[in-house]
Amino acid sequence: MWIEPSELKIERIQVLDENGKLVGPDPDVSDADLISMYKWMVLARVYDQRALKLQRQGRIGTYAPLSGQEAAQVGSAFALERQDWIYPSYREGAACFVHGFPMKNFFLYTMGHLKGTDAEGANVFPVQIIIAAQCLHAVGGAWAGKYNGENSVSVAYVGDGGTSEGDFHEALNFAGVYKLPVVFFVQNNQWAISVPRSKQTASQTIAQKALAYGMAGIQVDGNDILAVYVVMKQALERARNGSPVVVEAVTYRQGPHTTADDPTKYRHKDDVENWLAKDPLKRMKAFMVEKGIWNEALERQEYEAAEQKVSDAFEMAVNTPKSSVEEVFEVVYEQKTAQLTEQQQAAGSVVGVLK
Amino acid sequence: MSAVTMIEAINFTLKKEMERDSKVICLGEDIGKNGGVFRATDGLQALFGEDRVVDTPIAESAIVGAAVGMAARGLRPVAEIQFFGFIYEAMDQMAAQAARLRFRSGGRFGAPMVVRAPYGGGVKTPELHSDSLEALFLHSPGLKVVMPSSPYDAKGLLAAAIRENDPVLFLEPMKLYRAFKQEVPEEDYLIEIGKANVLKPGEDVTVITWGPAVPLVSKVVEQVEQAADVSIEVIDLRTISPLDEETIIESVQKTGRAVIVHEAVKTGGVGAEVSALINEKALFHLSAPIIRVASFDTPYPVPSVEDDWLPNASRIAQGLKEVLTH
Ligand SMILES: Cc1ncc(C[n+]2csc(CCOP(=O)(O)OP(=O)(O)O)c2C)c(N)n1
Ligand SMILES: [Mg+2]
Numbered sequence: 001m002w003i004e005p006s007e008l009k010i011e012r013i014q015v016l017d018e019n020g021k022l023v024g025p026d027p028d029v030s031d032a033d034l035i036s037m038y039k040w041m042v043l044a045r046v047y048d049q050r051a052l053k054l055q056r057q058g059r060i061g062t063y064a065p066l067s068g069q070e071a072a073q074v075g076s077a078f079a080l081e082r083q084d085w086i087y088p089s090y091r092e093g094a095a096c097f098v099h100g101f102p103m104k105n106f107f108l109y110t111m112g113h114l115k116g117t118d119a120e121g122a123n124v125f126p127v128q129i130i131i132a133a134q135c136l137h138a139v140g141g142a143w144a145g146k147y148n149g150e151n152s153v154s155v156a157y158v159g160d161g162g163t164s165e166g167d168f169h170e171a172l173n174f175a176g177v178y179k180l181p182v183v184f185f186v187q188n189n190q191w192a193i194s195v196p197r198s199k200q201t202a203s204q205t206i207a208q209k210a211l212a213y214g215m216a217g218i219q220v221d222g223n224d225i226l227a228v229y230v231v232m233k234q235a236l237e238r239a240r241n242g243s244p245v246v247v248e249a250v251t252y253r254q255g256p257h258t259t260a261d262d263p264t265k266y267r268h269k270d271d272v273e274n275w276l277a278k279d280p281l282k283r284m285k286a287f288m289v290e291k292g293i294w295n296e297a298l299e300r301q302e303y304e305a306a307e308q309k310v311s312d313a314f315e316m317a318v319n320t321p322k323s324s325v326e327e328v329f330e331v332v333y334e335q336k337t338a339q340l341t342e343q344q345q346a347a348g349s350v351v352g353v354l355k
Numbered sequence: 356m357s358a359v360t361m362i363e364a365i366n367f368t369l370k371k372e373m374e375r376d377s378k379v380i381c382l383g384e385d386i387g388k389n390g391g392v393f394r395a396t397d398g399l400q401a402l403f404g405e406d407r408v409v410d411t412p413i414a415e416s417a418i419v420g421a422a423v424g425m426a427a428r429g430l431r432p433v434a435e436i437q438f439f440g441f442i443y444e445a446m447d448q449m450a451a452q453a454a455r456l457r458f459r460s461g462g463r464f465g466a467p468m469v470v471r472a473p474y475g476g477g478v479k480t481p482e483l484h485s486d487s488l489e490a491l492f493l494h495s496p497g498l499k500v501v502m503p504s505s506p507y508d509a510k511g512l513l514a515a516a517i518r519e520n521d522p523v524l525f526l527e528p529m530k531l532y533r534a535f536k537q538e539v540p541e542e543d544y545l546i547e548i549g550k551a552n553v554l555k556p557g558e559d560v561t562v563i564t565w566g567p568a569v570p571l572v573s574k575v576v577e578q579v580e581q582a583a584d585v586s587i588e589v590i591d592l593r594t595i596s597p598l599d600e601e602t603i604i605e606s607v608q609k610t611g612r613a614v615i616v617h618e619a620v621k622t623g624g625v626g627a628e629v630s631a632l633i634n635e636k637a638l639f640h641l642s643a644p645i646i647r648v649a650s651f652d653t654p655y656p657v658p659s660v661e662d663d664w665l666p667n668a669s670r671i672a673q674g675l676k677e678v679l680t681h
Contacts, residue, residue: 061479061658090481112479112658129482130441131413164412165444192413194389200412266388325663328656339622343651347663 010205012219012250015226018278020286027230031293037078037225038284038294039302041070044094045281046306047103047313048255051110054314055259060110064091068223068254071280072187074098075228076155076249079236083152085123085141087134091187092157096124103310107317114323114331123152132162135171135184142175142182142244153239155183161192163206169213175244176213183235184210184246187222189253190275194266210246222249223280226287252278358536364506365395365471365527368513369433371543373403376431379517382409382418383435392437393473393532415444419470423453423522426468427460431517439474439526440483440655446491453522454497466522469513473529475567475618476650476665479658485529486655487566487619492524493596493628499523499548500596504569506537508593511546519548528567535570551599553606557588560612560678563603563629565592568616568666575671585679595625603629604636611642612678616666621649643681648674 015024048067054060066073069091077086077098086092086099093106100122109116109127117126125141128134138156145152162168163186175182186206190197203209210217216238220231228249235245252275256263263272288294329336329344336344359367373379381396387410390397400408411418415436422432436442442449449470456466476485492500501516501523503509509527516523554573564572569591576587588606592599607613613633615626626647633645648666656664 062481112660114657114660116657129484130444161413164414164417166414166416167444192384193392194385194387195410195412199410260392265390323657323659325651325656325660328653328660328664329651332653339652343621347651 005204005208008204008208010207010219012221013227013231014221014224015230016224016283016287018283020283020290022287024227027226029226029229031291033078034288034291035293037074037229038281038288039306040074040078040094040098041225041281041284042302043306043309044070044074044097046303047093047097047310050310050314051107052255052259055110060107061112062258062260063110064258065255066091066093068252068275068280069187069189070094071225071228071284072222072249072251075225076185076232076247079229079232080155081152081236083123083150084236085125085138085145085152085154087125087128087138087141087154087156089128089131089134089157089159089162091159092127095157096122099124103313104316104320107314108320111317112323113317113320114327115320132158132165132167132171134158135162135168136174138182138184139171139174139180142180143178146181146242151240153181153183153236155185157185157187159192160186160188160190160197160206161195161200162186163209164200172210172213172215172244172246176215179242180244181239181242182244183232183239184244185232186246186248187251188248189251191253191257191267193257193261194263196267205248207246207248215244215246217246217248219248219250222251223278223283225280225284251280356539356541358538359506360533360536361503361506361509361527362393362395362532364510364539365513366397366399368510369396369399370402372514372517373399373407376517378429379431379433380407380409380425381433381435382411382422384411384413384418384437386410386435391435393529395435395471395527415441416448419445419448420452422468422470423448423456423466426466426522427456427464431467433469433471433517436470436472438480438484439472439488440486442472442488449492449498449524450495454495456497457521458497465520467520469516469523469525471525471527473527473532475528475530476655476661477530477567479661482655485661487617487650489526489595490619490624490628493625497522498596499594500526501548501594502526502528502566503593504528504531504566504591506539508546508552508591510539511544512548512593514543515545515548518545523548526566530567531570546593549594549597549599551602552591552593553602554589554591555587557610558586559610560585560614560675561588561590561603561606561610562614562616562675563590563592564616565595565625566618568618571666571668572616572671575668575675578668579672579675583679587675598629598632600632600636603632607633607637608640611640612681613641613645614648614671614674614678615645616648616671616674618650618665620652621647622652624649643678646674646678
């Protein structure tokens with residue numbers, strides 16, 4: 001009997017609809033946690049908008065904005081335990097902040113500073129630029145965690161475009177074969193630079209790719225933070241028990257791919273506007289207001305607090321001593337080689353002589 | 356044609372080659388509707404359709420591997436790797452497949468294909484976007500490696516690469532994409548692959564360079580010649596595989612001194628090969644040791660320090676001084 005993809009039924013999990021009305025089972029989340037998750041989303045949005053502004057002013061370099069993906073990132077990271085690990089790509093600032101990565105260093109990253117990938121002890125791997133390579137590191141990390149009896153789950157964050165790389169498929173296969181505690185959290189934001197999801201893969205969903213590797217998969221409304229949180233809690237529990245999973249969070253990249261990109265070349269304004277109506281912050285706020293745990297005064301207060309936090313982080317980044325070429329030589333090997341010592345001295349002696 | 360930038364010359368050449376030969380097709384990430392992240396393929400999909408200008412999924416090994424298959428069965432694919440650092444993803448298909456197809460099929464199949472990629476520093480990119488990895492491919496027999504430094508050269512070399520019957524890696528210095536314009540003939544012309552270009556004749560020392568370092572070297576050479584009574588010959592290799600041994604050796608036999616400048620890291624770079632070649636074929640003509648001015652042996656660093664890491668004017672001038680005063 002042929003197995004036809006069209007026969008596969010995949011349901012998208014939703015808790016809140018676009019207007020913040022409860023449509024799924026009421027998740028068992030405390031008011032304090034609801035508020036906390038929302039505050040993280042506000043901080044992420046404010047950070048993102050500031051970074052865009054700073055880039056336009058020439059104060060930071062190329063930046064990949066995350067607006068629109070706050071629910072997917074915050075909801076998933078909020079479900080993690082401290083001992084869990086994040087293996088991020090370049091657009092995952094919000095998830096990283098929630099898991100303890102200092103915002104200051106994300107600013108330093110965009111400023112081309114050597115400290116830009118320093119997680120300062122948080123369980124966050126360095127930002128990955130090579131699409132999907134982090135999926136394999138998450139697999140290896142999960143493997144080590146299992147071997148060492150750490151009870152920790154490794155989460156690979158990857159995009160819809162990233163699911164086309166061989167590394168993604170090889171990672172899923174390894175995870176399935178070795179029953180590793182790993183979650184592949186795919187943010188399907190509809191675009192990979194200029195290429196729409198429909199041209200990236202012929203499969204109806206990304207979630208279903210899990211099946212061929214002997215794993216469970218699930219598709220969730222990635223702009224619904226409660227749905228993401230609930231699904232991620234389940235995903236982590238499965239993974240912790242040795243069943244790796246794929247979570248496809250359906251979301252949208254509201255901005256350009258990076259500040260160097262011009263999306264008007266390849267996507268319609270209507271597409272963007274349709275998705276703006278599904279904004280993740282708007283929906284959660286409406287839910288909280290309706291629930292009586294949020295109001296406009298708190299909203300204003302929170303945005304002001306977030307602005308301040310972002311300003312403080314940026315100021316700390318600006319006040320960090322600049323990287324120098326000599327420092328590069330210190331982090332190539334554990335012990336600097338004789339050749340590198342010689343080159344380091346040469347580098348120091350000509351810096352700034354005549355350019 | 357009026358004066359054009361290198362990216363315009365590349366775009367124009369791709370268009371002309373696609374018009375000339377219906378077997379030429381372009382494939383790569385974001386090259387269709389978006390026209391490429393640097394606009395190298397701008398407008399081509401509108402002209403030639405989605406069958407000939409293909410937006411692929413993100414999979415470099417698949418892009419190069421599929422190009423090998425296409426090439427062996429009668430097409431002339433021009434694959435784009437969005438940034439050269441991503442070529443590591445396609446290393447097997449480049450070095451073990453494209454390079455070896457003629458050999459392993461006993462000459463039955465060739466792989467007439469071009470892999471284009473932007474590379475080189477000074478543009479403040481994220482990690483693995485700026486690396487100069489050409490030496491890896493010099494070390495892969497079966498591939499040709501072409502590295503233009505100007506709009507004129509880019510046009511003649513790209514047309515030659517597309518018509519070549521062996522796989523060609525065509526490396527485009529992104530710092531020079533829009534750095535300057537040059538008068539480029541609209542008519543068809545080819546620049547021979549494997550031939551270097553003597554940019555400027557000289558008597559006392561030979562500087563050998565290629566790609567993004569060429570304009571900087573030319574500037575420094577001018578300054579050094581003005582400041583001291585020396586005459587410097589400058590060779591732009593244009594192709595690093597195969598190397599133009601004749602031009603290099605003739606020049607060094609004349610000048611007796613050589614400085615090699617490249618953006619790639621020093622150890623195991625193309626400079627080492629050029630230096631070995633000079634030692635083998637012109638050692639007794641040398642009056643001074645050969646000097647390599649290259650980047651340091653570390654990963655390509657973060658943007659805030661790259662200018663101090665790349666071979667800059669002062670390091671090139673220092674290299675020249677050392678060789679000339681020996
Ligand atoms: C191996 C590799 N190929 C190509 C690129 C260039 N590139 C950077 S981001 C990107 C699109 C990624 O899309 P997706 O995985 O959907 O993530 P998103 O940017 O939407 O977050 C591409 C092609 C890269 N960084 N690495
Ligand atoms: Mg995407």
